[in-house]
Amino acid sequence: MATVERARQSDLRERNLAAVLALVADRTAGAGGDPAPSRAGLAAATGMARGTVSALVDALLAGRLLEEVPPPPRTGAGRPAHGLRLSGRRVAALGVELGASHAVACVRDLTGAVRAREAVPTIDRTGPPAQVLAASAELAGRVLADARAQGLDVVGGAWALPGLVDTGAGTLRLAPNLGWRDVDVLALLGEHPALQGLPLAVDNEAALAALAELWHPGEPDDAAGGRRGASFVLVTGEVGIGSGVVLGGRPLRGERGWSGELGHVTVDPSGPRCGCGASGCLEAYAGQEALLARAGLAGGAADDLRRAAEGEDPAALAALDDAGAALGTALAAAVNLLDVDAVVLGGSCAPLAPWLAPPLQRELAARVLRARLLEVPVRVSATGADAAVMGAAALVLQGVLDAPAPLLGA
Amino acid sequence: MATVERARQSDLRERNLAAVLALVADRTAGAGGDPAPSRAGLAAATGMARGTVSALVDALLAGRLLEEVPPPPRTGAGRPAHGLRLSGRRVAALGVELGASHAVACVRDLTGAVRAREAVPTIDRTGPPAQVLAASAELAGRVLADARAQGLDVVGGAWALPGLVDTGAGTLRLAPNLGWRDVDVLALLGEHPALQGLPLAVDNEAALAALAELWHPGEPDDAAGGRRGASFVLVTGEVGIGSGVVLGGRPLRGERGWSGELGHVTVDPSGPRCGCGASGCLEAYAGQEALLARAGLAGGAADDLRRAAEGEDPAALAALDDAGAALGTALAAAVNLLDVDAVVLGGSCAPLAPWLAPPLQRELAARVLRARLLEVPVRVSATGADAAVMGAAALVLQGVLDAPAPLLGA
DNA sequence: ACTGATTTGTTCTGTCGTTGAACTTATGCC
DNA sequence: GGCATAAGTTCAACGACAGAACAAATCAGT
Missing domain, CATH: 3.30.420.40 (ATPase, nucleotide binding domain)
Known part of the structure; x- marks a missing residue:
């Protein structure tokens, strides 16, 4: 029974401008793949009349949000289309x-x-x-x-x-x-x-x-059809462990913007004490500090751990295996509750993915109810440290x- | 980058009809509280012109979705308003x-x-x-x-x-x-x-x-302002344990409609085996079968447990305390991930709330990161077995x- | 009882935005 | 060079909201 907002006529235009822009953006992002869309193509894709699309495109060109690219690759007979793409000039x-x-x-x-x-x-x-x-x-x-x-x-x-x-x-x-x-x-x-x-x-x-993951141009198109309807949980391990949820191509914010606190999901109620005061939080297993300490590298940096793992140091491998399993337990809860398509490892988890992913995958397969119907893929974030x-x-x-x-x- | 749907002119009307209807519904639900809204009141509330609202209301009256209630309580001078409410006749x-x-x-x-x-x-x-x-x-x-x-x-x-x-x-x-x-x-x-x-x-x-909880007429208005922007997780313990999430007054479905599988959130990875094949799922602690078995009432019914608890049977009390704590651990994960306002106990959990709520509340306070800023209220569902x-x-x-x-x- | 103030609801004109069709333009193919 | 084809533009029509003027129904005060 959420109240529905009234709509004025200008909202109509706003929305259709956005629809055109979103379509062009999707294809601009696709880089080499799709040809630059034309007015006629947009009309067909949206279902709007060609005249309407022309008017909307003209407004967006005038505002320099779009620009025309001279001759898009030709296909058959007929007047050639003007390609359109997002403009980076304004x-x-x-x-x-x-x-x-x-x-x-x-x-x-x-x-x-x-x-x-x-x-x-x-x-x-x-x-x-x-x-x-x-x-x-x-x-x-x-x-x-x-x-x-x-x-x-x-x-x-x-x-x-x-x-x-x-x-x-x-x-x-x-x-x-x-x-x-x-x-x-x-x-x-x-x-x-x-x-x-x-x-x-x-x-x-x-x-x-x-959100950056969603915007990243190089993201491989998954079965769901590219970025459009993407849904995933992104884990960002920096000092603490956080996560961002994207559902249906849109960030999930929660009631106040406090969603995604994966780091304080309980992995084992009788586990080690966490900085937040509770016990057995994910952060107490897979947080940077805890992880380094368990690997015998207390006070070191994330890179030290990677090198130790590459050198097959037993303590490092064991710590990573535990951390991966803990991540899996917490992420299984997230997938069970949210029904997202995939799990993405980002932040300082990304370089450690070769060691974290196998135990993580294992726990997901065991603990996510829907895993027997549909596997939960684990991907590594395409964005770097600047995410x-x-x-x-x-x-x-x-x-x-x-x-x-x-x-x-x- | 979710694609934005185009909008046609008829969508404008659709949406404004819905806006009027939603406002009337909110006040119809409020029963005794608010007076039946008038066309003028709706115009003021929505910001639409009075003429527009009249046209929309006329359409809704003709379609028998609304009906006029003869004389709403009068206030001062001026032409008396015609009250409006949802019609249950069609x-x-x-x-x-x-x-x-x-x-x-x-x-x-x-x-x-x-x-x-x-x-x-x-x-x-x-x-x-x-x-x-x-x-x-x-x-x-x-x-x-x-x-x-x-x-x-x-x-x-x-x-x-x-x-x-x-x-x-x-x-x-x-x-x-x-x-x-x-x-x-x-x-x-x-x-x-x-x-x-x-x-x-x-x-x-x-x-x-x-959704039923959201629609229930008797629901007490919480701070957020009634049902409008309600957000909560409802726990429904029947044979298994499930949950439904409402965020911003709308059900959260997940990518396929498989969200809310609270029963298979892990409470303790080394816990008892669950029917799903994993170990330590919430259901293995607070599911009806597990709960009865731990209370020494294997094969009994939910009512037997309530009676045993009322009789202060030690085994029953211990089982309920454990189940409440397990619920708290799992629900803390849900609140950390989703940032909902409240937790609601429904299904067979509702009659057991006196025993489940205290340990549940305790775990929430300890394990929800935001709990130190904003308490997570635990309510009992107002809907009955027919939810x-x-x-x-x-x-x-x-x-x-x-x-x-x-x-x-x- | 009458008059004026006040608020509700209706009517009507203006404007905005989309639709659909006719028209123009630009190209490939024969 | 002419025809078919597709892209883009123009224009009249329609649907929907906005705003103001108007009619209706009540209350308050004389």
Whole structure:
């Protein structure tokens, strides 16, 4: 009995603009595969009248969200079509990731291409949140300037943060790994001179990494038909373990944006104590710290573990096998509850996939009820370490694709 | 990058009809509380022009989805408004539940009132699925006849089934408790003469029970503002343990309709063996069979356990405490992953709530990451044993509320 | 009882957006 | 060079909402 929103006539246009844009975006992403779509092709695909599509395309061309590509490959007789694709010349979006020990900012254009990027390997977070956020805003200011110098129109920005982010209010409610609590991120960022006039958003880094996965151009098309209806849980192991859920091609946010807390799913109630106060959380098995400690590499880095595993170090292999099984138990719960198609290993789990995947796969096969009907594939994320920043920018771009009208002038 | 559907002009009308209908439904449900809404009130609430609302209401009155209630309570000066409410005189829906050992069918009118009902306490399911389904179709035929004799226009029917239901294809893929596998339910039912011409659907019983919870008139308004934006996980313990998830006032289906398999979430990987083949599933702790066995009442009924607990039988109390804790562990995973507002105990868990809730609450508080920010309330379902049938009918009715246009004549 | 204020509901014109068909343009094939 | 074919454009018509003017029904005060 959720209330249905009323619709005005302009919503009709908004939606059809979005429909056209989404279709073009799907084919632009497909790169070499599909030919650039034409107005007539779009009309056939959407079911709209050709005249309507022409009008919508004209508006999108005028707003420079689309551009014509001269001659698409010809097929038979008849007037040749004008190919269409997303234009990377105007609209762009800012993404910023604020991790436990680093910060990255980037600007992506509407095609998803990265047009400016800067990383700060170690960020000084001894100061109060306001100071750390201001430093990230300055970093953002530099990539913004870079992007604007290229003639890009940056229409919004998003910050990726670890912890429980209240996406509605724009606040970071709880971030154990940053040591922050109840920080009004949006308000603090909004004050910064470098960000004046730029609409901002905040979201959880794992949720954004999942969005990045969805946007990643190289993603192999699975049976479901490419990115369109993709559904998966992406595991992002950094300091803690988080996850982002995508269902039906859309991120699943939960009631407040606090979904996907895979790291604190219980693997064994009588298991080791977790930093959150509970016992037997996934993080206590497969979190970076726990994992390194069990491998006898306490205080080391993720890379050390990979090397140890490559050298077939028994402690490392055992720790990874345990961690993979723990991941499998927790992810089985996620698949049982959410009915997603696949599991994707991202973050620091990705390079460890050769060792994590077999026990993980085993547990999924045993513990997911539907596994006897339909296997749960385990994939390795195609996005790299920048997943969260890329996803942050993608969040803004997705907003443009969903509601392009405001960018099309009067 | 989910593809956006194009919209035609008639969709505008459809959506605004639904918006009006949803608003009236919300207030009709509120029973004594709110006064019956007027056209002017609806215009103010939706933001539409008064003329537009009048036209929409006229169409809905003509289609007998709404009716006018003579004089709503007066307030001040001015022309008195005509009150509006959902009409129970025309549209109705059939719901059928096919449990492991019983079958129920009912017809609810658009206000949610039950207008016809018949239960078969024990169903003979020794025969093949086709035969059992045919028996349920005959049961349905009888309540249909009853409803039609009352002048009701039954616009659709839904079957509630235990197990993995493919809602898209209309098939029951796997039902351990029925012993069925890959049954094309919709095709078999569609052949039956009693159901000719009636659009049918199938869904999982727990998902439908959750929908019933959402539709239940007596549901206490929680902080979120009543049923509108409700979000919860409903636990339905019958033979197995299932759950239905409602997020933002809408059921969460998952990619295929296989979400909510709470019963097979792992509570302790080294725990007792479950019927599904895995070990330590929630069902192996809190499923009816396991629970009774641990309480020393193997082979007994749910009621025996309640009586034993009321008599403070130590074995029963211990079993219930363990089951509550196991439920808490599994539900903590659900809340961590889904960020729902609340947990609701339904089915055979409801009468046991006095004993299950305390340990459950305790585990939730310890294991849900967000619990330190926002408590996870545990409620007891307001719907009775008929939850799934009621929800099945509600599924159809919700479809009418969401898309009323087809019922409004040419 | 009458009058004016007030609020509800209806009617009508204007505007927006899509539809469908006719028309123009550009190409390949014979 | 002419014809078939397909792409894109133009235009009248229709459906739906918006906004304002208007009619109807009540209350309050004299």
